[in-house]
Amino acid sequence: MIDSLNEAVLQAQAAGCSLGELALRQEAAQGLRTREQLEAGLQRALEVMRGAVARGLPGDLRSVSGLVGGDAAKLNRLTGPLSGTLFTEVLAGALAVQEVNAAMGVIVAAPTAGGAGVLPGVLLGLAHRSQVSDAVLVRGLATAGLIGGVVALRASLSGAEGGCQAETGAAAAMAAGAGAEVLGGSPSMAAHAVSLAMQGTLGLVCDPLGGLVEIPCVFRNATGAAIALAAIEMALAGIEFPIPADEVIDTMGEIGRSMDVRYRETAGGGLAATPTGRRLAKERLVQIKRSGKAT
């Protein structure tokens, strides 16, 4: 798998194709999976993403601990300044998927379960508003996969290693690059979208209450999706981020490596260590035991 987004852009430009198309061609050429198998796998992922958004939007789910659920539905009440726009649809989609995840529903870990809301929120929102076909969306998922692969190889996709910047941050970068391409942006615009999204999540810590993928994870998927949307808008307008994508990704890795362990999924710092964070985690964990939901 390719380990440089700058290099991927050059190759896509030379081949006259999108980053997603390049990713599909390159992996098929390695011989482990055919192009048809790859496209079928991504099509299934797309369908699971759709199912997760649909399952989460009605708002009747609660997480295993009971701490989160029902918030995606609130965005449909047409109360805010952006109600009824693509923006709220994207936020609702991201929240919905993450609420499904927290309730032990079926999602696509893209790149991880903790960041699973961003990509479906953004891509399915764009697809709905701009009438993007499934074939184009599947290629967009390949773009997202290529970007995530570069992040995995150069930095990390694990909150335990790199903080939330490696989970919802990486997901935002993937969604930004894929979204830019799905809407007709060039490979170079997609790479700038990646940089623009990731620069906005650098340093983001992983600080889940009680170590559960609930608070702030659910909300951070929505804000991650908002950052991806901002990056897509800027990149398609021709705005270029001065630091190349590879260097931004390397920076995320470097920050992750130097991040204190309290901020890497251990629930030892950040929001998890606030008085309310500690109290909620303690109360809910005790309740899980009492309710017999788990042993």
Place this chain on the structure above:
Amino acid sequence: MVSLLDIIGPVMVGPSSSHTAGACRIGLFARALLGGQPEHARVELHGSFARTGQGHGTDRAIAGGLLGFHPDDERLRDSIELAAEAGLDLTFENAKLRGDHHPNTTRISAKRGDRQVSVIGSSIGAGRIVVTAIDGFHVDITGTLPTLVVVAADQPGTVAAVTSTLAEAGGNIATIKVSRRQKGGHAIHIYELDEPVSAEALVALAALPSVQSVRAIARVA
């Protein structure tokens, strides 16, 4: 090798690829090693599995794996209740396993009829697992390929006998690892294969004089 489908995937029941999907796969592995559904299983949760496993459904994921459910099976959510209905007697306990283990580790001791297995497995991120011990033998199995677990006499020629039987059946070996607890006793052979072994080859392997047991384990990841 990272595939696009590893980054856009796996499709799984939430909430955590390591605490839920990976945990389920360790349960699936233990079930396959046992050769079917256990009647009893004792699950020891170590490190982060013990600390945050409840909120992540780690216990339900392991129970589901023992029942043969895969990480994308929605029945995982109710697997503790389903295990009781299926006659699987389950106990969970928090434990501090001796030695160096990944923070997300479990030891599953399972019993079915007169067969008993003990498996230590770790969930190492993004749903990937490593099985590090089987019945006290050190192993290193990822579950990403069909795996053959052979316990045989620790004597010269045993590996050759097994590999030539596999070659006759047309099976290609991706990796081999042999380890033993002490010299001259029994050794465990782990063969990771490109394709599953045929039923005939399994019979032929079991009939080899030095072989004590053979288990074929399908891919769990």
